[in-house]
Amino acid sequence: MTFAARMTRSPDAYDADLGQDAAAAFADFAPEVQAAIKGAAGCSPFLAGLMHKEGTWLMDAIDIPEQALQAEIDQIAHLPLSDLNIGLRIAKRRVALLLGVCDLAGVLSLEGVTQTLSDLADAAVDATLKRLVEAEIARGKLPGLTLGDAATAGGMVSLSMGKGGAGELNYSSDIDLICLFDETRFDPDAYHDARASFVRVTRKMASILSDMTGDGYVFRTDLRLRPDPSVTPVCLSMEAAERYYESVGRTWERAAYIKARAAAGDIAAGERFLKTLIPFVWRKHLDFVAIQDAHDMRLRIRDHKGLGGPISLHGHNMKLGRGGIREIEFFTQTRQLIAGGRDPSLRCRGTLDGLAALTKAGWDEADVSDALTARYRTHREVEHRLQMLNDAQTHDLPNTDEGFDRLAAFMGTSSKALKTELRDALEEVHAISEGFFAPSQSGASATPDFGADVTDRWPAYPALRSDRAVEIFNRVKPGLMAALQQAAKPQEALLALDGFLSRLPAGVQVFSLFEANPQLTQLIVDIASTAPALAEYLGRNAAVFDAVIGGDFFADWPGEAALREDLTSNLHAAPDYEARLDAARRWMKEWHFRIGVHHLRGLVTAEQAGCQYADLAGAVLGALLPVVGDHFAHKHGRAPGRGAVVLGMGSLGAGRLHAASDLDLIVIYDGQDQDASDGPRPLATRTYYARLTQALVTALSAPMAEGRLYEVDMRLRPSGGQGPVATSFARFEPYQMEEAWTWEHLALTRARVVAGPTGLAQDVEQVRARVLAAKSGGSTIRTDVQDMRARIAAAKTPSGPYDAKIGQGRLQDIELTGQTLALVSGAAVRRTADQISQSSIAQTDKADLQAAAALCWSMQASAQLLQGGTLDVSTLGEGARRFILRETGQPSLDALSDALAAVSRAAAAVTQRIMKG
Incomplete structure (x- = not known):
């Protein structure tokens, strides 16, 4: 052409x-x-x-x-x-x-x-x-x-x-x-x-x-x-540069490296260097501090160049002036810095590519991105015409009408039309940019003396010890205090927020997050005034707020398989083993927080929340086991035989956890008669799997920079605490058939493989089914369970009228009854509700057990979310009381106590009849 x-x-x-x-x-x-x-x-x-x-x-x-x-x-x-x-x-x-x-x-x-x-x-x-x-x-x-x-x-x-x-x-x-x-x-x-x-x-x-x-x-x-x-030479070593950025690198330098590219010379070495700077440029948490840093830089540029004041076309700087090219670049790069650590798709060098990526990822509205893209093109073309005139490094619009006439001719338009388009473009860009960097601070304000007795101690907290944290918090505080005063019990909410602030190790990032996302102010007030345990969790793990801003916090639950795939992808992106363990902790905590907030706000029921917590744990185990296995194999060789599966026991096996659940696990391996591994430091097969199991437990429970994943309990393994930590598949079935006690068969009714190779998992499930079928006719099952119930009653007494777990006819007792019914019938179902519904007992008895189980679970799940333990109504704030009553469908706490007592008596009577046969 x-x-x-x-x-x-x-x-x-x-x-x-x-x-x-x-x-x-x-x-x-x-x-x-x-x-x-x-x-x-x-x-x-x-x-x-x-x-x-x-x-x-x-x-x-x-x-x-x-x-x-x-x-x-x-x-x-x-x-x-x-x-x-x-x-x-x-x-x-x-x-x-x-x-x-x-x-x-x-x-x-x-x-x-x-x-x-x-x-x-x-x-x-x-x-x-x-x-x-x-x-x-x-x-x-x-x-x-x-x-x-x-x-x-x-x-x-x-x-x-x-x-x-x-x-x-x-x-x-x-x-x-x-x-x-x-x-x-x-x-x-x-x-x-x-x-x-x-x-x-x-x-x-x-x-x-x-x-x-x-x-x-x-x-x-x-x-x-x-x-x-x-002070540095014009060319310096990569090692010196890396040390500089790690120690004193600033936000503007991080922004500069968004566009950095190894362009000449030893490209491979340059790309390796840029890779080392990824943690410096792209922070692992949402980085709203970058907004203030970029805004401060904008203001310094304006002051230094004398570019403040209203937009005037004559002599206006198309690059640095209000509404200019730099404002579009700052807008784009700052938003990339905020979220690019979590979302690699945002790590684009080009401004227009960055705007498109931000829109695709949900960080910008399409109309904002479209407007800035169109204005960026206009601005750059005007800039190019200005520079073409005399090959001058200028960004200034003409100072005379004659100059505008020449520029308009260069652009194939009239001077009047050009001026109109330029003014509209500059004003639109400035409005968008200013709205992002310096949003209006107008809004409700609190009564001046509200909470002074509490707020007076805030300056001594670690989160408010830096001048910058205080500066940001002072901008956030009016809205926060106003939201507190709108709570049902303002003083209670204030005290709960005080607890949250007292546990924050640092404040700049969190307060910047609140400032940039005002909706979080109401969320933290809701949490603080309703669920002290969740507020305490937030104080230790404030980075989970990132998930709220991430875009899909209120989307439908994805299910265990999608969660596992997502976590696996995150783990593969981490550079080493320790980073993978920390990545797993960050990921798990965000999803854990999401479930709690959804439950708190009534978006899911206690039953749905329980299933989601179990999905989350299953996803963590399923994604983490291969990572632990690969790391272990690097030293000791690939796992002998078919590998190992993780058997979830108790509540995990039944697919229902609460906010504070630990994990009951058994590891079963199949060495297929191989004597040892074949790595650089080979281990005997039994030792290999024992140490692999210990490595998995450590990966789950060890406190790291990002905390721990779960507490792990392995006492349900064969022979209990005295047995090996990993069980041979060849030994598993004979042990269950010939040596296991009734309590071990009861535990097996809820067992479920949650991680490991599919073939071995299927074989373990077949063994489980055979054992339950074989033991279903046991003549001592009911008497053994009665003895167990008696020992439990002697060792554990209810902590009060609102203890939904301990006591006859309450949650632990009902779950044991369900397990008994499943074992007696040889049924392979795991969930308590299914174990009851598929049994041969009378329908009225089923209804009594199910009613008690439902109420007890609602109370247990709610108590663990609100307080991290047994429900203590004497310490409940107004928001927490309302939550408990909403979850249980009761009009008052007294009515709740009466309802719990009534359903427990009925359930206990049913259990007694079942145990008598």
Whole structure:
């Protein structure tokens, strides 16, 4: 397709004579192309000058612009050092000329223009570095390197930052570079010589690219984005740079590295370095502190450049002024910093790519993203026209009407229409940006003296010891106190919030989270005033608030299989074993918190919450067992035989946990007669699986930086606490058939494989079914259970009238009754409700047991969520009382006590009849 056929627009010649003179040299071009040439030259003396110098080349290149541009960029790699100065400048002016004409005619998109300029910069820097390093090697200034090392610049890399890194360079951009070298390529004794050489290379490179000669310049080069530029050399080692970012790196530097790209020299070394900075740039938790940091930076830029005040088009800076390009970039990069640690899809270098990713991930509304995308394109095109006029590094709109007339002609429109569009665009961008960085603080306020007796002690808490935390909290506090006063019992809510604040180890991140997401203020007040145990949990694990902001906090429950897949993906992304264990803890806590909040707010019932907690535990075990196994196998070889399965016992096996449940587990392995593993440190099969089991328990229960996953109880394994921690599959069935006690068969009624290889899991389930069938006719089952009930009653007495777990006819007793019914009948069902409903007892007895089980579970699940233990009504706040009554369907606590006593008596009577047979 010809250039003319691809044209979608054309500039108007502001200086008709200048434009006509330029167009006359291209009389063979199609009329449409001549019009574009005339308009370009008639608006831009710079382009007119380039046409005079490179007209012959342009005639050959214009109908195949992409091919011609790429050829110019590709030939740079072959320039010898002696030809770099002139060769690079010729390439730059040719690319600038052809790009300018293509841009003005609409033949290339904005992205095509900026990417080509970025490719040109990469090629120029790469060729210059490699030729200069080659010269240093030839002079013997880089100890240990040969001329062959010049192909990778001797381990030196140039990171392209800012617009260059994102492929967004404009016509007169500086190129922002950070130059580093890989110190591991040199002996320690040669380190200082190598650094000195790379510093010389960097300075010479900057001079070759930046110096203005008779042939112009290539790119102005800015090296000030490197670590601490006032005291560090222009090229420093990767190890020194990494130490700097780990210790004193700032938010603006994190934002800069969003666009960082290894662009020239030793690309592989540069990419390795960027990978080490991932934890620095992308925080593992939502990072709302970045909003204030970015806002402060915006204000400093405005003050430094004198760009405050209302928008005035004459002389307005399209890059740094209000509503300008930088505001769109700040908006995008700040939101990327907030959530990019959790969502790798947000780690885009390009501004438009970033906006699209934020929308797709639910962090921006589509209309906001669409508006900023459209305005960004407009702003960048205006910026390009301003720079094309005289190849000037400017972003300022004209100061005169004549200047606007020229700019409007350059853009193929009228001055009036251009001014209207610009004002609308700038104001829209500023409104969106200001609404994000500096939202209105108006809203309800608390009575001035409310809670002073409590709030007076807050400054002494760890969360409020830093000046920055206090500053942010003072902005959040009015809304928080107002929400507290709207609680049913404000003073109770305040005291509960006080407990939450007292346990926070630090406050900046949490308070920033509240400030950026006002809906969390009401949520924390709801939790604090209703569920002290959940508030206490939050005080220790405030990062779980991330889940609320993540976008799908109130979506439907995904189920165990989807949870396991999600966690597995998270674990695979972690760099090492310890990081995987911490990742599992963060992930589990967010989902655990979600279940609790859903239960608290009535989005799920106690029964549904119990199933979800069990799904969560199953997902954790299913995803974590292979991780533990792989880590263990690295030392001791692959697991002998078919591997091991984890059998969930008790409530986990029955598929119903509460907020504070531990996990009852049994590990069963099948070594298939293999004597030992075959790794570097082999272990006998029995020892292998015993230690693997201990490793799994440690992975689940060890306190780490992110806390622990679950407490684990293995006392239900064969032979109880005296038996081996892992049971051989070959031994499992004989033991159950010949040696196990009644209590072990009862436990087996609720057993369920929750992790491990499918084939072994199926075999274990078949054994379970055979054992239950074989033991169903046991003559001593009922008398053994009666003895167990008597021992339990003697050892554990109810803690009060609201104890839903302990006591005859209460939860523990009903679950034991269900297990008895299942064992007597040989039924393989695990859930108490199913064990009762599928038994042969009378329907009225079934109804009494089910009614008691339902009420007791509602009370137990609620008590564990609210208080982390047995329900103590004397300490319940008003919100908690309402929650308990809502969950149990009772009008008052007295009525609840009476109802619990009544259903328990009925259930106990049924149990007595069952035990008598």
